[in-house]
Amino acid sequence: MRRCSVCLHRNRVDIDAALDTGEPYRQLALLHGLSRSALCRHWCDHGFLLARIDSALEDIHSGRVPAYDSLAALMVDLAHAFEFEPKGGWADGQ
Numbered sequence: 578m579r580r581c582s583v584c585l586h587r588n589r590v591d592i593d594a595a596l597d598t599g600e601p602y603r604q605l606a607l608l609h610g611l612s613r614s615a616l617c618r619h620w621c622d623h624g625f626l627l628a629r630i631d632s633a634l635e636d637i638h639s640g641r642v643p644a645y646d647s648l649a650a651l652m653v654d655l656a657h658a659f660e661f662e663p664k665g666g667w668a669d670g671q
């Protein structure tokens with residue numbers, strides 16, 4: 578199984594944060610010595626989820642958001658990403 582070169586990169590968290598803000602693949606590829614296609618594959622396959630998890634953990638560690646709220650929002654994002662519908666549907670209409 579081929580490993581993702583972006584996930585293995587020492588600046589993965591910063592790269593995901595930049596991708597999450599819409600920074601162009603080309604610019605990030607040059608800056609971090611990666612290919613545009615690797616960045617695109619990474620972001621579309623799993624990078625967007627890693628960025629969301631990193632953001633939730635940062636919120637929890639900083640105390641900006643109650644842990645339960647941050648984890649609940651993360652679970653909703655993950656469920657949507659994997660097209661999971663909870664039994665009885667979403668309580669808050671998401």
Ligand SMILES: [Zn+2]
Binds near residue numbers: 581582584585624
């Ligand atoms: Zn990856």
